[in-house]
Amino acid sequence: MPLLDLQGPVVNRPPVTHVPAPAGSSAAARKFGVKPMPELVWNEDVARETAHLYERIKAVVPAVEWPIFAPYVKAINELKRERNAVILAHNYQTPEIYNCVADFVGDSLQLAREASKVKSEIIVQCGVHFMAETSKILNPEKTVLIPDSRAGCSLAASITGEDVRLLRDRYPGVPVVAYVNTSADVKAEVDICCTSSNALQVVESLGSDTVIFLPDQYLAKYVASQTKVKIIAWKGACEVHERFTADELRMYRESDPTLQIIAHPECPPDVLAEADYTGSTAGMIDWVRHNRPKRIVMVTECSMADNVQAELPDVEFVRPCNLCPHMKRITLPKILDSLVYMKEEVVIDPMVADKARRSVERMVNLQN
């Protein structure tokens, strides 16, 4: 079923930036206090205490770089225990974050599910701002920190709550599905959220012959290609996945016909047409674990190949390296700052959060 309609802004909006609060000024800093900054040194003790963590990433991080990361890794893990904090990290985080300080890793859906089960009082979200908002929506009584609140997303920036209200006026009675890559303001206006793992299931769960799907036009097209439900899409796009081209994938394939290509559904349709498998980041990781290809291109954000390579050193990854500049704002020094100064706290208007929670929980509770 082709797309019924494509709605959206004529020009891309600039990324939303959230102005960081000064260190120690948040309600979280007043509640939990500010800790002294740990001493960051590389010596034999630090080398010994962190050796088991370096083992996890030695396939992708050269030994010469570990003395830079290790003092931060040690300090973050100690402070995390002291604060009773938990770190959630997205699959696009760099290997030293993903493998050495995170308590839970995964795609947006897995992180949303973990966020709803977390017992700790403090959540540090290593990902972009909408992910930290989702954790706060699901845990209104907990303190959610993001190491750099300027970590935005081109998809989340492409649409506002007001845009959703206008869509509802234009298509009265048509249910609205929002990809989780949206602000709390947008989630508050829609019927249900989805991720790339469950988008088709969510669209078909609504029992409607037409659905508004936002904000990713390419994920909308992918879903439309798999269902009889008519899809009205928004014209947003991920600035990372939109950069891949079918030509470059054909070039890789011609240079090695045995090469496997797996792609994320945020890519344009002609790119997906070149792929042997299309799925969410979690689906792509499972595909590699299960199929153990000799050589593979993962058509998604570049750090994910590093993280899978760390786990599966026998698989060779061909890397067209498209990095997400927003995900890369999260670094070990900023995570440490978060835990020392209790910044940057994610705050959502409680009325918006209550409405947004309904659409996120409706997704999380959807039976598999």
Ligand code: SF4
């Ligand atoms: S990779 Fe794309 S969808 Fe993911 S955070 Fe970056 S811009 Fe947003």
